[in-house]
Amino acid sequence: MSKKIIPPAYDPSQVESRRYQFWLEGDYFRAGKRADRPPFTIVIPPPNVTGSLHMGHALDNTLQDVLIRWRRMQGYDALWLPGTDHAGIATQIRVEEHLAAEGLTRHQLGREAFLEKVWEWKETYHRQIVNQLQRLGVSCDWSRERFTLDEGCSRAVRKVFVDLYRRGLIYRGNYMINWCPRCNTALSDIEVEHQEEAGTLTYIRYPLVDREGEIVVATTRPETMLGDTAVAVHPDDERYRHLVGAKVLLPLMNREIPIIADEYVDPEFGTGAVKITPGHDPNDFEIGRRHGLEEIQVVGEDGLMTAAAGPYAGMDRLECRAQVVADLEAQGLIQKVEEHQHAVGHCQRCHTVVEPLVSQQWFVKMKPLAEPAIKAVQEGRTVFIPERFTRIYLNWMENIRDWCISRQLWWGHRIPAWYCSCGEIVVDYDTPERCPRCGGSELVQDEDVLDTWFSSALWPFSTMGWPDETPDLKRYFPTSVLVTGYDIIFFWVARMIFMSLAFMGEVPFRHVYIHGLVRDALGRKMSKSLGNGVDPLEVIEAYGADTLRFTLVTGQAPGNDQRFRQENVEAGRNFANKIWNASRFVLMNLPEGAEREQLILDPDRLPEHLNRADRWILHRFNETVAAVTEQLEQYELGEAARHVYEFLWNDFCDWYVELSKAYLYRQGEEPGVERDRNRTLSILLFVLDGVMRLLHPFMPFISEEIWQHMPFREAPLVVSSWPEVREALRFPKEAAEMARVQEVIRVLRNLRSQVQLPPGRRVPAVVRPDEEIRACLEEESHQISRLSFSEPLTVDSRAEKPDKALTGIVGKDIEVYLPLAGVIDLEKEIRRLEKELKQVQQDLQRTQKKLNSQGFLSQAPPEVVAKERQRQEELLARQDKLTELLNGLR
RNA sequence: GGGCGAAUAGCGCAGCGGGAGCGCACCUGCCUUACAAGCAGGGGGUCGCAGGUUCAAAUCCUGCUUCGCCCACCA
Numbered sequence: 014m015s016k017k018i019i020p021p022a023y024d025p026s027q028v029e030s031r032r033y034q035f036w037l038e039g040d041y042f043r044a045g046k047r048a049d050r051p052p053f054t055i056v057i058p059p060p061n062v063t064g065s066l067h068m069g070h071a072l073d074n075t076l077q078d079v080l081i082r083w084r085r086m087q088g089y090d091a092l093w094l095p096g097t098d099h100a101g102i103a104t105q106i107r108v109e110e111h112l113a114a115e116g117l118t119r120h121q122l123g124r125e126a127f128l129e130k131v132w133e134w135k136e137t138y139h140r141q142i143v144n145q146l147q148r149l150g151v152s153c154d155w156s157r158e159r160f161t162l163d164e165g166c167s168r169a170v171r172k173v174f175v176d177l178y179r180r181g182l183i184y185r186g187n188y189m190i191n192w193c194p195r196c197n198t199a200l201s202d203i204e205v206e207h208q209e210e211a212g213t214l215t216y217i218r219y220p221l222v223d224r225e226g227e228i229v230v231a232t233t234r235p236e237t238m239l240g241d242t243a244v245a246v247h248p249d250d251e252r253y254r255h256l257v258g259a260k261v262l263l264p265l266m267n268r269e270i271p272i273i274a275d276e277y278v279d280p281e282f283g284t285g286a287v288k289i290t291p292g293h294d295p296n297d298f299e300i301g302r303r304h305g306l307e308e309i310q311v312v313g314e315d316g317l318m319t320a321a322a323g324p325y326a327g328m329d330r331l332e333c334r335a336q337v338v339a340d341l342e343a344q345g346l347i348q349k350v351e352e353h354q355h356a357v358g359h360c361q362r363c364h365t366v367v368e369p370l371v372s373q374q375w376f377v378k379m380k381p382l383a384e385p386a387i388k389a390v391q392e393g394r395t396v397f398i399p400e401r402f403t404r405i406y407l408n409w410m411e412n413i414r415d416w417c418i419s420r421q422l423w424w425g426h427r428i429p430a431w432y433c434s435c436g437e438i439v440v441d442y443d444t445p446e447r448c449p450r451c452g453g454s455e456l457v458q459d460e461d462v463l464d465t466w467f468s469s470a471l472w473p474f475s476t477m478g479w480p481d482e483t484p485d486l487k488r489y490f491p492t493s494v495l496v497t498g499y500d501i502i503f504f505w506v507a508r509m510i511f512m513s514l515a516f517m518g519e520v521p522f523r524h525v526y527i528h529g530l531v532r533d534a535l536g537r538k539m540s541k542s543l544g545n546g547v548d549p550l551e552v553i554e555a556y557g558a559d560t561l562r563f564t565l566v567t568g569q570a571p572g573n574d575q576r577f578r579q580e581n582v583e584a585g586r587n588f589a590n591k592i593w594n595a596s597r598f599v600l601m602n603l604p605e606g607a608e609r610e611q612l613i614l615d616p617d618r619l620p621e622h623l624n625r626a627d628r629w630i631l632h633r634f635n636e637t638v639a640a641v642t643e644q645l646e647q648y649e650l651g652e653a654a655r656h657v658y659e660f661l662w663n664d665f666c667d668w669y670v671e672l673s674k675a676y677l678y679r680q681g682e683e684p685g686v687e688r689d690r691n692r693t694l695s696i697l698l699f700v701l702d703g704v705m706r707l708l709h710p711f712m713p714f715i716s717e718e719i720w721q722h723m724p725f726r727e728a729p730l731v732v733s734s735w736p737e738v739r740e741a742l743r744f745p746k747e748a749a750e751m752a753r754v755q756e757v758i759r760v761l762r763n764l765r766s767q768v769q770l771p772p773g774r775r776v777p778a779v780v781r782p783d784e785e786i787r788a789c790l791e792e793e794s795h796q797i798s799r800l801s802f803s804e805p806l807t808v809d810s811r812a813e814k815p816d817k818a819l820t821g822i823v824g825k826d827i828e829v830y831l832p833l834a835g836v837i838d839l840e841k842e843i844r845r846l847e848k849e850l851k852q853v854q855q856d857l858q859r860t861q862k863k864l865n866s867q868g869f870l871s872q873a874p875p876e877v878v879a880k881e882r883q884r885q886e887e888l889l890a891r892q893d894k895l896t897e898l899l900n901g902l903r
Numbered sequence: 904g905g906g907c908g909a910a911u912a913g914c915g916c917a918g919c920g921g922g923a924g925c926g927c928a929c930c931u932g933c934c935u936u937a938c939a940a941g942c943a944g945g946g947g948g949u950c951g952c953a954g955g956u957u958c959a960a961a962u963c964c965u966g967c968u969u970c971g972c973c974c975a976c977c978a
Contacts, residue, residue, distance in 0.1 A: 021937070022938085022940070023940090189976095207974085207975080214978080230978080232978060233978065277976090277977085277978095278978085279977050279978085282977050282978065283977085286978095287978050288978075290978095294976080296976045296977080297976090298976095299976080356975080404906085404907085405906085405973075405974085408905095408906075409974075499972095499973085500973095503974095536915095567925095568916080570916085570917070572908085573908080573909085573916095574908090574909095574972090575915095575916085576915065576916090578914090578915065578927085580914090580926080580927050581915075581926075581927080583940075584926055584927070584940095586940065587940045587941085588940090589940090590938065590940045590941090591938065591941085594937040594941085595938080597937050597938080599937085601937070602937095651917080652918090655925075658925090658926095666938085667943095670937075671942095674936095678936085759944090762943060762944065763944060765944085766932070766943070766944040766945075767945095769931070769932060770932085771932065771933060772932070772933050772935065772942075772943055772944085773933070773935050802935085859922080860922090863959080866959090867958080868957090868959085869958040869959070872958045872959085873921075874921085876921095877921055877959090880921080881921085
């Protein structure tokens with residue numbers, strides 16, 4: 014391969030689709046091929062088929078792909094099970110909006126025709142989502158793909174519903190629920206978003222019946238007074254005790270309602286008397302049930318006032334509020350109106366203000382399900398990462414309330430309950446033929462569907478074939494890790510845990526890896542209304558999927574939000590290009606034909622003639638393997654990626670590749686040149702090979718592409734092995750020595766730049782090392798010379814300092830001189846050395862203070878004390894040298 | 904009302920008990936035959952404030968300030 018074939022700028026568009034096709038054709042993502050290996054399983058958080066994927070999905074799926082590719086390379090039987098979610102309300106809203114554009118409603122179409130439309134929608138977006146995921150490079154096992162509304166998942170849903178019903182954990186009844194008048198459906202508690210809003214507290218006079226006086230109540234929602242059926246006071250409240258049992262005349266409605274006593278009332282708030290509207294307030298509802306009060310529904314499901322609101326019937330909720338206040342005012346029944354901050358519930362999907370009302374719905378009884386789910390996490394059977402989310406989960410579970418699961422929608426799992434005219438309710442897996450009580454065949458199925466999260470809750474096992482006892486279920490359940498955002502811990506994570514425990518007797522996953530949100534460059538949430546969303550596909554088209562992945566992973570710390578910034582993407586792009594060019598360098602220098610075989614390096618049988626730089630890079634590589642593997646195990650994916658980045662760019666490119674040129678480009682006049690060349694190439698290849706493996710989970714396309722150009726590869730990179738830490742690659746002595754060589758080079762470069770010598774200009778230099786390090790520097794003198802453009806370079810322990818020279822000190826035992834009689838500004842040189850001396854003396858002071866402290870000497874670990882002593886020694890040496898130099902100059 | 908997170912270089916972030924790091928931006932010099940999407944060098948930080956624990960604190964504890972988030976049935 015020559016330079017002509019591989020262009021110097023990496024072009025992902027030439028690589029990515031071809032490489033993904035290659036993986037698919039090789040069937041490398043399919044799990045189950047290695048029955049002898051332990052399984053490692055991830056089940057995808059199924060994206061909603063409402064639309065296209067956003068940056069949060071890109072992050073979520075990148076993280077999963079990193080983990081699954083890494084484990085696959087480690088030899089696990091890795092299964093990443095993909096799928097999508099029907100997303101009940103969200104999808105139905107989108108399709109209804111779509112219909113509205115054509116002037117149609119779902120009711121005009123009818124249930125069946127509407128559902129056909131939604132299925133078409135689903136097909137379209139499903140295709141789009143799969144395409145987007147594949148563009149991102151995800152290594153899902155597509156042969157196992159599922160959908161929450163497919164046949165198998167539906168069977169699981171019915172099974173769970175019926176079994177919970179039979180265990181008494183699902184019930185139907187009239188209770189206070191959250192109603193969205195816009196979506197026309199009941200919602201669960203967590204689908205209601207509370208927002209603090211500036212409202213008012215209106216004080217209304219309720220005249221007493223049969224006696225003089227009044228009782229004043231305060232409310233944030235005056236319109237609900239039309240449905241009041243009592244006024245409540247605290248039983249111990251002296252002000253009102255004598256009124257308990259009396260009646261007031263409800264203004265506007267002229268209905269007599271009782272004054273009752275209930276512990277719930279806070280005497281400190283407002284007037285200490287509360288109007289009770291059991292039909293439209295959760296607390297009032299409870300009080301009403303305790304006292305047997307009538308529940309009057311004055312706000313209808315459409316958000317308009319009902320007939321029960323008398324003269325206000327048909328008015329909008331908010332209009333009615335204003336009218337009621339005006340009418341009360343006219344009658345002199347408003348005592349005052351205060352400003353008041355309070356939380357108002359909004360529909361999660363459409364942000365309409367939610368109306369609490371009493372309605373007949375299906376519920377899951379939560380306490381018995383929550384208990385084992387609490388215990389499982391407390392016992393660490395499922396572990397949250399980061400750990401702090403454990404408390405958030407537990408706190409929610411411990412205070413959980415029953416879950417309203419019926420939705421007045423069409424898109425979803427129809428509730429498996431049938432009603433007979435005789436009043437019997439049949440709950441069963443399959444459509445019943447006849448009523449078991451009266452034998453009638455006129456059974457009508459419940460019109461409603463289930464909360465979309467009900468099916469999501471079963472996802473880890475429904476996707477594996479449950480309720481059948483499939484081989485997949487046996488092998489891959491429970492899964493290894495769930496990767497998801499903190500925003501759906503309650504909606505999804507918690508529910509999977511209790512459903513799995515209830516039906517599988519086991520937690521659904523060992524680890525939950527929680528990540529944060531991807532925000533815009535200014536830290537705002539990406540949203541459609543703000544129009545600040547960045548489309549992952551656009552980034553992929555402009556920069557490549559590897560770049561996007563790398564940007565997202567390195568920007569990420571567990572559980573924390575990140576900002577998505579253009580500059581970071583460019584940094585990722587630059588890195589991809591760097592990788593590409595480093596690889597080009599190595600591959601361009603390879604010999605053709607049989608000679609290549611000689612370049613294979615067996616890490617367990619290293620050649621004896623490796624030089625210092627070779628051993629150093631092997632040592633650094635080995636350290637990097639250890640660090641990256643460790644970080645991945647800790648779910649520190651960002652740190653792991655950064656380690657690969659640093660090793661590849663700083664150690665490999667900036668140093669080893671540069672050092673290697675001494676052997677690659679040398680002319681063949683000396684003996685041993687060929688041997689040097691081949692040894693260097695074998696190391697370059699070995700490290701490149703290893704670093705592509707480390708890189709692959711993060712940047713799968715470019716690494717696989719380069720891999721395919723490597724002369725001897727075991728298999729496609731996607732299914733090759735993860736590098737192991739090897740004792741044979743440890744060379745601490747050479748690594749430390751090499752660090753000294755690098756320091757010398759840096760100091761020389763630094764001195765040159767002080768006087769603005771162009772980097773390529775060759776000038777003489779002298780290195781004067783102490784005896785212990787002399788041999789090393791002599792051996793590396795040709796490299797020091799090359800990399801610092803010092804010519805000639807003298808390494809001599811007894812060298813005299815030239816008269817006029819720039820001087821540098823490396824550690825405690827090396828001095829370097831740049832004799833530059835013509836360019837030296839003596840004053841400047843003195844100032845520079847004085848500044849350095851000052852710094853050394855400051856450091857020395859601190860070190861000596863520590864070493865003079867009895868506490869430090871006796872309490873600190875010996876190695877820390879030793880290190881401090883060493884530091885002191887070095888600083889003292891440097892101080893002496895600097896003083897001496899300065900004296901010479903002055 | 905409870906809880907959580909963040910506060911570190913101009914900007915974005917990592918580090919979370921033993922001498923402050925990364926990327927971008929900035930300054931200087933370089934087209935040195937892998938890469939100018941690059942190379943070499945450099946400047947820049949009392950690690951939000953105040954206490955405490957410790958021989959030793961950016962790192963642990965307490966309080967406070969500012970920003971953000973989550974939960975909550977005081978009308």
